Amino acid sequence: MSRSRNLLVGAALAALAAGPAAAERLGLGRPALPEEIDAWDVAVLPDGTGLRPGSGDVATGEEVFAEKCASCHGDFAEGIDNWPVLAGGIGSLTDRRPVKTIGSYWPHLSTVWDYIHRSMPFGAAQTLTVDETYAITAFLLYSNGLVEDDFVLSDANFRDIVLPNAGGFYPDDRPETEYPLFRAEPCMTDCVETVEITRRAVDLNVTPTDPDGRPAGTLPPLTLAAVAPAAEAAGAAAPEAPAAETAGAAVPEAAPGAEAAAGAGPDPALVAAGESAFRKCAACHKVGEGAQNAVGPVLNGIFGRPAGGVEGFRYSKALTDMAAGGLVWDEAALHGFLENPRRFMRGTAMSFAGIRDEGERAALIAYLASLGD
Amino acid sequence: MTDEAKGRGAGGARTSRRGFLRTAAAAGGAIAAGAVAARAEGPDPLITEVQDWASGFGDPVDATPYGLPIRFEDHVVRRNVEWLTESPISSINFTPIHALEGTITPQGCAFERHHSGAIELSKPDYRLMVNGLVERPLVFTYEDLTRFPRHVMTAFCECAANGGMEWGGAQLEGCQFTQGMIHNMEYTGVWLRDILNEAGVRPEGKWVYAEGADASSNGRSMPLEKAMDDVMVAFFANGEALRKEHGYPVRLVVPGWEGNMWVKWLRRIAVYDQAVESREETSKYTDLMADGRARKWTWVMDAKSVITSPSPQAPIRHGKGPLVITGLAWSGHGKIARVDVSLDGGRNWQTARLSGDVKPKALTRFHLDIDWDGSEMLLQSRAIDETGYVQPTKDQLRAIRGLNNVYHNNGIQTWWVRADGEVENVEVA
Numbered sequence: 001m002s003r004s005r006n007l008l009v010g011a012a013l014a015a016l017a018a019g020p021a022a023a024e025r026l027g028l029g030r031p032a033l034p035e036e037i038d039a040w041d042v043a044v045l046p047d048g049t050g051l052r053p054g055s056g057d058v059a060t061g062e063e064v065f066a067e068k069c070a071s072c073h074g075d076f077a078e079g080i081d082n083w084p085v086l087a088g089g090i091g092s093l094t095d096r097r098p099v100k101t102i103g104s105y106w107p108h109l110s111t112v113w114d115y116i117h118r119s120m121p122f123g124a125a126q127t128l129t130v131d132e133t134y135a136i137t138a139f140l141l142y143s144n145g146l147v148e149d150d151f152v153l154s155d156a157n158f159r160d161i162v163l164p165n166a167g168g169f170y171p172d173d174r175p176e177t178e179y180p181l182f183r184a185e186p187c188m189t190d191c192v193e194t195v196e197i198t199r200r201a202v203d204l205n206v207t208p209t210d211p212d213g214r215p216a217g218t219l220p221p222l223t224l225a226a227v228a229p230a231a232e233a234a235g236a237a238a239p240e241a242p243a244a245e246t247a248g249a250a251v252p253e254a255a256p257g258a259e260a261a262a263g264a265g266p267d268p269a270l271v272a273a274g275e276s277a278f279r280k281c282a283a284c285h286k287v288g289e290g291a292q293n294a295v296g297p298v299l300n301g302i303f304g305r306p307a308g309g310v311e312g313f314r315y316s317k318a319l320t321d322m323a324a325g326g327l328v329w330d331e332a333a334l335h336g337f338l339e340n341p342r343r344f345m346r347g348t349a350m351s352f353a354g355i356r357d358e359g360e361r362a363a364l365i366a367y368l369a370s371l372g373d
Numbered sequence: 374m375t376d377e378a379k380g381r382g383a384g385g386a387r388t389s390r391r392g393f394l395r396t397a398a399a400a401g402g403a404i405a406a407g408a409v410a411a412r413a414e415g416p417d418p419l420i421t422e423v424q425d426w427a428s429g430f431g432d433p434v435d436a437t438p439y440g441l442p443i444r445f446e447d448h449v450v451r452r453n454v455e456w457l458t459e460s461p462i463s464s465i466n467f468t469p470i471h472a473l474e475g476t477i478t479p480q481g482c483a484f485e486r487h488h489s490g491a492i493e494l495s496k497p498d499y500r501l502m503v504n505g506l507v508e509r510p511l512v513f514t515y516e517d518l519t520r521f522p523r524h525v526m527t528a529f530c531e532c533a534a535n536g537g538m539e540w541g542g543a544q545l546e547g548c549q550f551t552q553g554m555i556h557n558m559e560y561t562g563v564w565l566r567d568i569l570n571e572a573g574v575r576p577e578g579k580w581v582y583a584e585g586a587d588a589s590s591n592g593r594s595m596p597l598e599k600a601m602d603d604v605m606v607a608f609f610a611n612g613e614a615l616r617k618e619h620g621y622p623v624r625l626v627v628p629g630w631e632g633n634m635w636v637k638w639l640r641r642i643a644v645y646d647q648a649v650e651s652r653e654e655t656s657k658y659t660d661l662m663a664d665g666r667a668r669k670w671t672w673v674m675d676a677k678s679v680i681t682s683p684s685p686q687a688p689i690r691h692g693k694g695p696l697v698i699t700g701l702a703w704s705g706h707g708k709i710a711r712v713d714v715s716l717d718g719g720r721n722w723q724t725a726r727l728s729g730d731v732k733p734k735a736l737t738r739f740h741l742d743i744d745w746d747g748s749e750m751l752l753q754s755r756a757i758d759e760t761g762y763v764q765p766t767k768d769q770l771r772a773i774r775g776l777n778n779v780y781h782n783n784g785i786q787t788w789w790v791r792a793d794g795e796v797e798n799v800e801v802a
Binding site: 025026028029030031032036037040041043045046047049072081082083093094096098100102105106107108110111114115118119122123125126168169170171172173174177178179181182183184186187188189190191192195196197198199200201202204206207208214215216217218219220221222223279280282284 | 665720
C-alpha cells in the first residue's frame with residue numbers, strides 16, 4: 001500500500017516537474033519591439049537597474065520643483081494642506097505622529113526617481129525629462145539635509161546614495177509574531193469578567209451625515225408607521241388632505257416660474273450638470289462662501305472677469321502674460337481654455353487634460369457663471 | 374414624504390393610507406411598529422383598496438436598456454469621507470455593506486480607489502506587455518487575451534487600509550466607513566501563469582511586477598510563486614465587463630492579498646530578479662511598528678468579520694422579538710471555518726450560521742437569528758479561518774504593532790445597540 005502510494009506520489013511529482021516545460025505555447029501575442037519596451041519599461045529598481053543616463057543639480061531641481069511641484073508639496077517640500085510632505089521628519093518614526101518623508105522613511109532613492117519620472121507631476125505624469133528628474137531628486141535630497149547645495153546627481157553616483165531609513169524595513173513576520181498567538185481555541189463562555197465601553201465614535205463627530213443628522217446612508221424606515229412621526233412633523237403646518245393635493249399642485253405652479261427664469265438666467269439642469277462636472281476641478285479649485293485659494297485660485301465670480309484677478313494667487317507667467325493682453329474669462333475663452341488648457345495657454349500651470357465634450361464644458365461654464373463673488 | 378407622494382402620482386388611496394397611519398400611530402403610541410401591524414384594528418387599505426400599481430401599467434420593456442436600482446434604494450451608494458484625502462482624484466470611497474446581503478458586491482456600488490482617477494481605456498486601444506527576464510518579450514491585444522483558456526473565480530478585494538481610521542480608536546459611525554473598503558466579485562479571465570508561460574520565465578526571474586496604464590501607473594511586485602499560483606488577469610466581473618472604475622478592460626485579481634496589488638487598467642507585466650520597491654510598496658502599504666521600523670511585503674489580508682446589520686447605519690426599528698443579525702467574514706488564507714457572535718461585548722459567544730457557499734479567499738455571509746429582549750447589546754463577531762486563525766481584538770493587535778500602524782486592521786468590531794435600537798461604534802475593554 002505505502003509502496004504504491006509512494007509510486008503515485010513519485011509519478012505526480014514527475015508530472016509536475018514536466019508540467020511547465022511541457023506546457024505548450026499557444027502562439028498568442030507578438031514580439032515586443034525594443035522601442036516599445038523602452039517606452040513602457042521605465043521602472044528603476046533598488047540596485048539601479050533601469051536607470052537612464054543623465055544628471056541634474058540641486059539649483060536646477062529647486063527651479064523645476066518651484067514651477068511644477070511646489071503648488072502641492074510646498075516650496076520646501078513641506079507639503080501644502082494634506083498633500084504629501086517630502087522633507088523632514090527624520091527621527092520621528094516612533095513619535096505619536098510620525099512624519100514619513102523621503103528623508104525619514106523611504107528606503108531607496110530608486111523609488112524617488114522612479115515615482116517622479118513616471119507619475120509626477122500630479123495631472124501631468126510623464127512630462128518630466130530624465131535630467132529634470134535627476135534635478136528634482138537632487139533637490140529633494142538637499143531639502144532633506146542629505147547633500148550640499150552644490151550637489152549634482154547622475155546615473156554615475158546614484159548608486160552611492162543610501163537613504164537614512166534604508167535599514168528600517170523587514171519582510172512580513174506575522175507568521176512568526178502573530179499567527180501562533182491567534183491560533184488558540186477561542187473561549188466561548190464567561191471569557192471576561194466585566195466589559196466597559198472605553199471609546200465612542202460619536203465623541204469625535206467626524207462621520208459624514210445625512211440631512212437629518214444620522215450617519216450618511218442610514219437605511220430608511222421600512223414601515224409606514226415608522227415614517228409617520230416624521231410625516232406628522234412635516235405636515236404640521238398644513239392640514240392633511242390639502243397637503244397631499246399641494247404636493248401634486250406644486251409642480252405646475254412652479255413650472256411657469258422656472259420657464260420665466262430660463263429666459264433670463266441659466267438652465268437649472270445645466271447648472272446642476274455643471275456642478276457635477278466641477279468635481280474634477282474641485283481637487284484644486286475652491287468655490288462658495290469662505291473659499292480660499294488652493295492649488296488653483298478661488299473661482300467665485302470668474303465668469304466675465306478679466307483673467308488673473310484673484311488676490312493672493314501666484315499665477316503662471318503664461319497666465320499673467322495673457323491677462324496683460326486683455327484676456328477676459330467670457331464664454332468663448334472658458335470654452336477654449338477648458339477644452340485644452342495647454343493648447344489655449346502654452347505654459348499654464350494648470351495640470352488638467354481638458355474636457356473634450358462640448359456639452360460638458362457648456363454645463364461647467366453655466367455652473368461657473370452661477371457662482372457669485 | 375412629499376417626494377415619495379409626488380412620485381406615486383395623485384390618488385385617493387394614498388390619502389386614505391396616510392389617514393390610516395395617523396390613526397394607527399395615535400392608537401399605537403409607544404408600541405413598536407410590528408406590534409401595531411399585528412394588532413391592526415381595521416383592515417389595511419393597502420390590501421382592501423385597489424392600488425395604482427395593481428390597476429394601471431408599469432414600465433414597458435426597454436424603458437431602461439441597462440437598469441439602475443429602483444429609486445427607493447438610492448441611499449445604497451458608495452460614499453466618500455472627504456476629509457480623508459486632499460483630492461478625489463487620488464482617493465477612496467466605501468461600499469455600502471450595511472445595505473447589501475449575500476456575498477456578491479454589485480460593481481456599481483463596490484468601493485473605488487484611484488491614484489490618478491478612473492481612466493477610459495477602450496478594448497481596441499488596450500495593450501498588455503510582458504517583458505523583463507522572459508525568453509520572449511510579448512505584446513498582447515485584448516483579443517489575444519480572450520483566446521487563452523478562461524476561468525471563473527470569486528474573490529474579495531480589500532484595501533490594506535480598510536479600518537485604518539479605527540486604529541487609534543472608534544472613529545466613524547457605520548460599517549460602510551469602518552469596514553467598507555472591500556468588495557467581492559465573481560471574475561472571469563485567464564491565469565497570469567498562462568500568460569507568463571507564453572513569454573517563458575527565465576530561471577533568474579523571481580519577482581513579477583504588474584503596472585497600470587493610468588497616470589499613476591500604480592505598480593506592485595509579487596513573488597513568482599504567487600503569480601504562478603492563483604493570480605488572474607480578469608476582464609469580466611459578476612458576469613459583465615469590468616466597470617471603468619474597476620479597471621476596464623483588464624485588471625489583475627490577486628486573491629487574498631491587499632487590494633493595492635490588484636492593478637487596474639493592467640498594461641505591463643515584468644519579471645525581475647528583485648522587487649521593484651515602488652512607491653506603493655515602500656512609502657505606502659508598509660506597516661510602521663512601535664520601534665520605528667516597518668514591516669514590508671505584508672500582502673495577505675488576515676481573517677476578519679463584521680456585523681453589517683444591526684450597525685450604526687442599520688438601526689433596529691422593529692422593536693424586540695425576532696432579530697436577524699447578519700454579517701460578512703473573510704480570510705486571505707483560505708476558507709472561513711466558523712464565525713462566532715457575542716451579544717455582550719465578548720463575554721459569551723455563540724456560533725453563527727454560514728449561509729450559502731463558503732469559498733476560499735471570498736466573502737462569506739453569516740447569520741444569527743435571535744429573540745431580542747429589547748435590552749442593550751454589545752455586538753461583536755469573530756472569524757475563524759481554515760488555518761485555525763482566530764480574528765483578534767484591536768487591543769491584541771495594538772499590543773504587538775503599536776499605535777502608528779495604519780494598514781491591516783483586522784480587529785474585532787463592537788457595535789453598541791441601545792434599547793431604542795440605535796447603534797453606535799464603540800470600543801470595549
